[in-house]
Amino acid sequence: MSNRRNTLAATTPFDAAAIAKSVSGLTVTRKAGVVITKNNDTVIKTWKSSNGYEIVNFKDAVNALLSVLGAVFLPEFYAMSFLGGIQELKLRGPQILINGDIFHEMMWLTNSTDGSKRLSIRYGLMRQICTNGAMLTLKGTSFVIKHLKVNEVNKELHTFMTALPKLDCTHVVKALTEIGSKQVTVRRLAGAIVNGVGTKGNDTIWNMFVKKLSSSKTDRLGEIQDAMIQGINVPFAKLTRKTLDTKISAWKAYNCYTELWRARDASHIERESTKMIKILAAA
Numbered sequence: 001m002s003n004r005r006n007t008l009a010a011t012t013p014f015d016a017a018a019i020a021k022s023v024s025g026l027t028v029t030r031k032a033g034v035v036i037t038k039n040n041d042t043v044i045k046t047w048k049s050s051n052g053y054e055i056v057n058f059k060d061a062v063n064a065l066l067s068v069l070g071a072v073f074l075p076e077f078y079a080m081s082f083l084g085g086i087q088e089l090k091l092r093g094p095q096i097l098i099n100g101d102i103f104h105e106m107m108w109l110t111n112s113t114d115g116s117k118r119l120s121i122r123y124g125l126m127r128q129i130c131t132n133g134a135m136l137t138l139k140g141t142s143f144v145i146k147h148l149k150v151n152e153v154n155k156e157l158h159t160f161m162t163a164l165p166k167l168d169c170t171h172v173v174k175a176l177t178e179i180g181s182k183q184v185t186v187r188r189l190a191g192a193i194v195n196g197v198g199t200k201g202n203d204t205i206w207n208m209f210v211k212k213l214s215s216s217k218t219d220r221l222g223e224i225q226d227a228m229i230q231g232i233n234v235p236f237a238k239l240t241r242k243t244l245d246t247k248i249s250a251w252k253a254y255n256c257y258t259e260l261w262r263a264r265d266a267s268h269i270e271r272e273s274t275k276m277i278k279i280l281a282a283a
Contacts, residue, residue, distance in 0.1 A: 010079035010092040010106075016066050019089065022080050023059040026087070028113050030055060037085055037113040045085035047114040054149045056119050056157070058087035058111045064161050065089070065109055065121070072164045073107055073123065085114025096125070096173055099180030099251050103127050105169060112147075119153060120144040121160065123167050124269075125176075127255070141167055142270060175277050180251045184283040187244035189253060192279045205260075212256040213248075219255040221248060250280045 025040035035055060037045040069075070075091035093105030106126040111119050123141040143160045145151055193206050213221055254276055261272045 010075075010077040010090040012078055014075045014078050014091065016069070019078060019080065020063060020066060023062045026057060026059040026082070028055050028057045035085075035113050039082055044082060045114050047085055049115065052149050053115070054147050054151065054153045055113065056111055056147060056153055058082075058113075060154070061109060061111055061119070061157060062089055064158055068161050068164060071166065073105070073167045075107065086110075086112045086117055092126075096169075098125075098173060098176050101127055103173075105167070107167075115147070118144050118146050119157065125169055125172065141165075172277075175281060176254070179254055179277065179280045182250035182280060182283050183247040184250045184253055184280055185244065186239070186246050186248065188279070188283055189248075190239060190244065208260050209257055212259055213252070216252075216256050216259060219252040219259070221252060250283055254280055 025038075027038045029036050029038075030049065033048055033051070035045075035047045035049045035053070036043060037047075069091075073091065073093060075093050077092040079088075079090040079092075081088050087110070089109040091107040091109075093107075096103045096105070103125045106122075106124060108120070108122045110117055110122075121143040141164070143157070145153055145156055147153055189209075190206060193209060194203065213219075257276045258269070258273050261269050
């Protein structure tokens, strides 16, 4: 088992009644175009919205989630935060050991009443070692929507909640475990990334990935491979045959790549994680 320091995202024992009580004082109103968010009659955020903005009260979203939670996910811990106009509930489930690293099943419910964030629900596996909060979301279990009246946000939220299947990450755990014993050539990684993985331009993604391989606090390739790292850290067109044929840990490659996307929304994380799993599974 890895002896690296773990930082967990939610540490309060799960208590549905306590969660419901925590959000019971939240109210959101609109007056003269200004959205006013209060917690127990204390104003915590005011924000001037457009006419097309649809308000979502975090209290209602939390209660809707709690009403279906027992059938789809069994959390052990939680964390709640109200930061001005941003509200978030994190639910942490059982820990799972994958390739020596501890993961947890996680569910996030995020909302804003100041236009800064979309309403979202995400379920997946969270790896939290040191500063790495990389998450893998599972297809069909994420919901992201802009607060626009035309989107019928509140209606769509409740539709999604009632349609949630029992959440199960078994097949993803199996895929990640298999990656742990593999090595992959730089040639295969470079070819796959330069030929279509990513959304910011292929060479840009490759450069970002290489820098992460040589700088990640948790997954850098290591001193023994420093010379090889230097061989990778060049423009794609200048990679030598020797460098291209070098093999590296598929597990480190996966973690470094997914770490690039951890700050993006759930759809980006889901797409990029799935792509890298497919690339490495075929290695």
